[in-house]
Amino acid sequence: MARGATRRAGAPERRRGRFRFSPLLLAGWLFADMLLVLTLVSMGDQGDPRAVAAAVSPSPSATGREKPPPSPSPKPSGPRSVERKPVKIGLAAAPSDTDRMVAELRSATARHQGRTAAIVLTFGQATDPGAGQDYAGEVNDALRRARPDMFGTATTRDFWNGGPSGRADLEIYFYTR
Numbered sequence: 001m002a003r004g005a006t007r008r009a010g011a012p013e014r015r016r017g018r019f020r021f022s023p024l025l026l027a028g029w030l031f032a033d034m035l036l037v038l039t040l041v042s043m044g045d046q047g048d049p050r051a052v053a054a055a056v057s058p059s060p061s062a063t064g065r066e067k068p069p070p071s072p073s074p075k076p077s078g079p080r081s082v083e084r085k086p087v088k089i090g091l092a093a094a095p096s097d098t099d100r101m102v103a104e105l106r107s108a109t110a111r112h113q114g115r116t117a118a119i120v121l122t123f124g125q126a127t128d129p130g131a132g133q134d135y136a137g138e139v140n141d142a143l144r145r146a147r148p149d150m151f152g153t154a155t156t157r158d159f160w161n162g163g164p165s166g167r168a169d170l171e172i173y174f175y176t177r
Helices: 023-045 049-056 098-108 129-146
Strands: 013-015 018-020 087-092 117-126 155-162 167-174
Touching: 087 098, 098 129, 117 129, 129 155, 129 167
Parallel strands: 117 155
Antiparallel strands: 013 018, 087 167, 117 167
16 A cells, blocks of 8 residues: 555455455355344244144133034045055966966955056066066056956056066055045
């Protein structure tokens, strides 16, 4: 700085090509950040207004009147959801024996009667990937024949799983009840 010149408060001082910041420059940012933190804390500290209203309302014994019967709970609206955990079924039937395949699938899915499948992943075992996927497709066709009400609208996917031919593993994802 030149002799006799005055420096503004809070302005950076220039010495030998470097700027030196004074703490006054950071005060505004610190204030803004603190205001944001205090706002978030105060918002998180507020209680549930519905819970407060329920706690403040008089009890039936205090007013001398009986409590009205509860209204029926509303039925869920919107799309159905799918259960996260699949039902796993193993099937061992020759690809050419469709009747046996249908019978095994009918007995394996009997305990799930009345439910609707959303997604079925079928892993057909074979030494060749093409043959494994073809076998998985045959199993999915047999599923629809075994239980058309359960698997009629289900999305099916055919996969190959290496191993001996004539075996399939199914993962069935049902809609929630």
